[in-house]
Amino acid sequence: MNAPLIFQLVGLRYKLLWAQTRTRNGRIALFLAAYLFAIFIVILMTAGGYGAAMIAVRSGHAETVAQAVLGGLFLNALVASVVTGFGINTAFTDAALRRYALNAQERLAARHVTGILEPVWIFVLALYLGLSTGLYVFGAGNFWLGAAAVLLLLMANYLLARVLATLIEWLSHVKGGTAVLFLLLISLCLLPSALIPRLVRAHGARHAMRAVLGYTPPFAAAALTVNAGAGMLHNFGLLAAWIAALLVLLAAIEKQAARPRSAAAAVATWDNRYERIASIFGPTMAPLVGRSLRYYMRSNKVRFNYIGALPALAFITFNNPAAGGPLHYFVRALGGFTVVGFLGTAVMSTNQFGFDASGFRRYFLLPIAPGEILRASSYTAMFVGGTLVAAALVLWVLFAPVPFDARIATMLLAAGAGGLCLFNGLSIWTSLLAPRATSFETTFGNQLSLGANVLLIGGLLACILGVMLLDNLAGPAAVLSYWWVSLPAAALAILFYSYSLRLGAATFVSRRERLLNALEGRN
Amino acid sequence: MTAAIEVANLTKKYGETVAVENLSLTVPAGTMFGFLGPNGSGKSTTIGCLTGLLDPTAGSIRILGEPFGDSAVALKRRMGVMPESLGLFDALYAHEFLFFQARMFGLDAETARHRVSELLEAMELGGTGKKRLSEFSAGMRKRVAFAAAVISGPDLLFLDEPFESIDPAGVASIKQWLHKITAQGRTVFLTTHVLETVERLCSQVAIITKPGKLVWQGDISALDRDGTISHDGTEFRTLEQLFLHLTGERYAQLDWL
Numbered sequence: 001m002n003a004p005l006i007f008q009l010v011g012l013r014y015k016l017l018w019a020q021t022r023t024r025n026g027r028i029a030l031f032l033a034a035y036l037f038a039i040f041i042v043i044l045m046t047a048g049g050y051g052a053a054m055i056a057v058r059s060g061h062a063e064t065v066a067q068a069v070l071g072g073l074f075l076n077a078l079v080a081s082v083v084t085g086f087g088i089n090t091a092f093t094d095a096a097l098r099r100y101a102l103n104a105q106e107r108l109a110a111r112h113v114t115g116i117l118e119p120v121w122i123f124v125l126a127l128y129l130g131l132s133t134g135l136y137v138f139g140a141g142n143f144w145l146g147a148a149a150v151l152l153l154l155m156a157n158y159l160l161a162r163v164l165a166t167l168i169e170w171l172s173h174v175k176g177g178t179a180v181l182f183l184l185l186i187s188l189c190l191l192p193s194a195l196i197p198r199l200v201r202a203h204g205a206r207h208a209m210r211a212v213l214g215y216t217p218p219f220a221a222a223a224l225t226v227n228a229g230a231g232m233l234h235n236f237g238l239l240a241a242w243i244a245a246l247l248v249l250l251a252a253i254e255k256q257a258a259r260p261r262s263a264a265a266a267v268a269t270w271d272n273r274y275e276r277i278a279s280i281f282g283p284t285m286a287p288l289v290g291r292s293l294r295y296y297m298r299s300n301k302v303r304f305n306y307i308g309a310l311p312a313l314a315f316i317t318f319n320n321p322a323a324g325g326p327l328h329y330f331v332r333a334l335g336g337f338t339v340v341g342f343l344g345t346a347v348m349s350t351n352q353f354g355f356d357a358s359g360f361r362r363y364f365l366l367p368i369a370p371g372e373i374l375r376a377s378s379y380t381a382m383f384v385g386g387t388l389v390a391a392a393l394v395l396w397v398l399f400a401p402v403p404f405d406a407r408i409a410t411m412l413l414a415a416g417a418g419g420l421c422l423f424n425g426l427s428i429w430t431s432l433l434a435p436r437a438t439s440f441e442t443t444f445g446n447q448l449s450l451g452a453n454v455l456l457i458g459g460l461l462a463c464i465l466g467v468m469l470l471d472n473l474a475g476p477a478a479v480l481s482y483w484w485v486s487l488p489a490a491a492l493a494i495l496f497y498s499y500s501l502r503l504g505a506a507t508f509v510s511r512r513e514r515l516l517n518a519l520e521g522r523n
Numbered sequence: 524m525t526a527a528i529e530v531a532n533l534t535k536k537y538g539e540t541v542a543v544e545n546l547s548l549t550v551p552a553g554t555m556f557g558f559l560g561p562n563g564s565g566k567s568t569t570i571g572c573l574t575g576l577l578d579p580t581a582g583s584i585r586i587l588g589e590p591f592g593d594s595a596v597a598l599k600r601r602m603g604v605m606p607e608s609l610g611l612f613d614a615l616y617a618h619e620f621l622f623f624q625a626r627m628f629g630l631d632a633e634t635a636r637h638r639v640s641e642l643l644e645a646m647e648l649g650g651t652g653k654k655r656l657s658e659f660s661a662g663m664r665k666r667v668a669f670a671a672a673v674i675s676g677p678d679l680l681f682l683d684e685p686f687e688s689i690d691p692a693g694v695a696s697i698k699q700w701l702h703k704i705t706a707q708g709r710t711v712f713l714t715t716h717v718l719e720t721v722e723r724l725c726s727q728v729a730i731i732t733k734p735g736k737l738v739w740q741g742d743i744s745a746l747d748r749d750g751t752i753s754h755d756g757t758e759f760r761t762l763e764q765l766f767l768h769l770t771g772e773r774y775a776q777l778d779w780l
Binding site: 268269270275286287288290291294295298299355356357358359360361362364365366367368369440441512513516520 | 537574575576577578596597598599600602604606608609610611612613614615616617618619623626627628629632636639640643649651652655657
């Protein structure tokens with residue numbers, strides 16, 4: 001194994017990460033990351049590892065607490081990395097590594113060593129180690145055994161995230177894969193809230209669940225962190241088996257995904273669907289909107305988010321059974337409707353030029369005012385997002401367990417339209433002020449700029465938490481009695497959008513060289 | 524002879540860095556004009572300013588007899604540009620991209636479709652209907668970019684390294700079309716590092732050095748007739764000799780190589 005060269009590559013990966021801090025956005029990201037890291041360290045030392053370990057030992061149920069903490073961390077790391085893409089972006093592809101003196105096995109090792117040494121996984125390891133060290137300090141475990149167990153757990157965690165992300169990436173490229181993903185997403189969003197209460201009530205189900213969970217990596221690692229004796233070999237074997245199985249599975253999926261999908265020779269066929277839709281925006285806009293529509297509709301990232309937006313809305317609305325009547329569902333739906341149209345297109349609308357690569361140059365060669373390009377791209381996002389709002393409203397009227405009330409429909413429509421305008425207005429600014437060159441072909445991986453991340457994650461949280469607050473403080477009846485407030489609020493959002501478009505057009509022209517530099521990788 | 528491009532005292536700065544300094548240039552209409560310079564001398568920056576991509580820091584530009592600026596939409600309609608980075612929209616198919624380009628330049632849908640089909644056949648890209656531009660080879664991408672530049676039948680054509688990566692048959696076809704364009708009184712503004720190509724194709728040449736300073740402009744048609752170019756009392760038999768003389772010969776000795 002060519003270990004020196006592999007670690008040279010790890011070093012190169014960190015140099016590349018550090019190089020990103022040379023940009024203004026990079027410096028802001030570094031500052032925030034350092035700030036967050038400091039906070040997390042405090043949390044880790046108090047409530048995380050040591051705290052959990054202390055509770056574990058004092059409660060007399062060390063293994064149960066360890067199972068819960070490691071299981072929770074494992075799941076959170078998995079979801080966070082697969083959903084946001086942190087830690088599973090491929091730093092070096094197999095093709096890129098072929099230029100170095102590495103054989104196939106060494107290339108595989110290089111990819112996964114650089115992958116698992118990404119900062120996010122080191123942070124997850126710190127959390128795992130916090131618990132195992134805490135258990136050792138409070139006399140409930142063996143230090144080295146615990147450390148070895150959480151190291152193996154981290155490997156399993158990383159590999160499972162890679163398997164899931166690669167599988168989803170592959171599914172999104174094959175015929176029918178999008179439908180499978182859609183079903184999986186709906187199941188993931190709706191099944192837990194439907195199944196877990198029933199399982200908890202069912203006799204014997206809890207024991208059966210515990211028995212099954214005993215074979216999972218977090219439970220095996222939890223047993224090892226608190227128990228040096230019985231079952232040690234069994235649990236180490238279990239972790240090793242998981243890692244081996246995941247490695248084999250990952251290799252198989254990567255092999256399948258790497259098969260060339262080049263199109264067979266075919267003559268040009270004139271598909272006018274996009275032109276027909278775009279023609280509603282007028283003759284000047286039609287070619288630009290048609291081009292943007294093709295980008296939106298062909299992007300796996302957008303398609304994945306688009307099909308996931310309605311299940312996400314259902315999750316936000318129906319995740320917890322509404323205590324106190326079905327009207328509570330309506331208040332939660334308000335938050336969901338505000339963000340649903342934006343969720344479907346955010347990966348592209350918050351970074352409108354990031355997918356254009358060198359095509360960005362062409363905008364300024366076209367015989368039109370550059371502001372028209374910004375306008376066309378934004379109209380496309382509004383149009384695509386608008387279809388989600390319309391679909392959500394129809395589904396709500398047909399299936400929501402809430403009696404029909406015109407005020408509810410009006411409020412939801414106003415929230416949908418207002419949210420669409422507000423978030424797309426803000427997206428104009430993230431596109432202009434925080435652009436980032438992004439790969440069109442990938443489905444996963446968080447390639448949004450810092451500004452876009454703040455807008456997307458912040459917007460989502462604000463909508464979810466805002467309506468929870470509204471529900472708790474005012475209650476659904478009071479919210480409904482002020483239904484008319486939604487109309488001026490939506491009108492304000494429309495005004496903001498229209499103002500952003502106008503001011504954004506001038507900013508687009510004045511910042512074009514900076515945008516060009518950012519999109520072509522120059523500072 | 525009227526001028527297709529008139530540049531007076533053009534300067535482009537990026538902060539403190541001067542990319543083009545006080546460049547004045549006149550390109551006669553109906554010529555094939557070679558714009559040459561070493562790497563980093565400011566050729567692409569000059570083209571950026573001449574085509575509307577970049578804002579000049581100072582100086583004036585007249586294109587086809589009219590002042591050129593941000594709002595010169597009508598003038599842009601008469602120009603075709605093939606940028607060095609090609610400027611393709613990778614998620615589109617070739618015919619979709621060319622159709623988009625044609626429509627943006629004011630062609631009606633029927634004419635646009637007709638020209639797209641003809642160009643795809645002429646560029647030997649006829650069987651690529653279901654292949655995105657991102658999947659094209661370097662040479663195929665270059666052909667698409669060339670087709671996009673000419674699809675509107677421009678009066679002034681900017682070509683930045685047009686022949687790189689294209690096979691000999693493709694290069695021959697493009698050269699033939701370029702001759703046809705100039706024969707009709709239209710102008711081609713060409714940059715390339717292949718000086719033999721410039722020697723054979725262009726009648727007029729301008730050479731710049733860092734930072735975007737014009738060091739020579741003149742007629743090179745004599746070279747095509749086995750003649751010479753005279754500069755500072757020296758006779759140059761090839762464009763390469765003149766270019767190296769003006770820009771400075773640089774040969775580094777690498778003992779280990």
